[in-house]
Amino acid sequence: MNDSTTIVSRCDATTCRFNSDMACTAGQIEVSLSAQQAQCLTFSPASDAQSDQPSAQN
Numbered sequence: 019m020n021d022s023t024t025i026v027s028r029c030d031a032t033t034c035r036f037n038s039d040m041a042c043t044a045g046q047i048e049v050s051l052s053a054q055q056a057q058c059l060t061f062s063p064a065s066d067a068q069s070d071q072p073s074a075q076n
């Protein structure tokens with residue numbers, strides 16, 4: 019058993035809908051590593067209720 023509930027222990031992206039008190043609540047995320055920076059590809063703005071983004075699903 020893995021005792022960690024998420025791979026991300028702390029996230030600064032408080033504008034993300036999955037961010038709860040600096041912690042990621044998304045069950046699974048995708049992260050892109052470039053140089054020394056990690057960018058979360060799962061980031062989703064919390065205030066997108068008005069936007070209807072087209073979903074790209076294959």
Ligand code: SF4
Nearest residue numbers: 029031034037042058
């Ligand atoms: S989905 Fe990504 S950006 Fe959003 S809280 Fe989790 S780690 Fe942070």
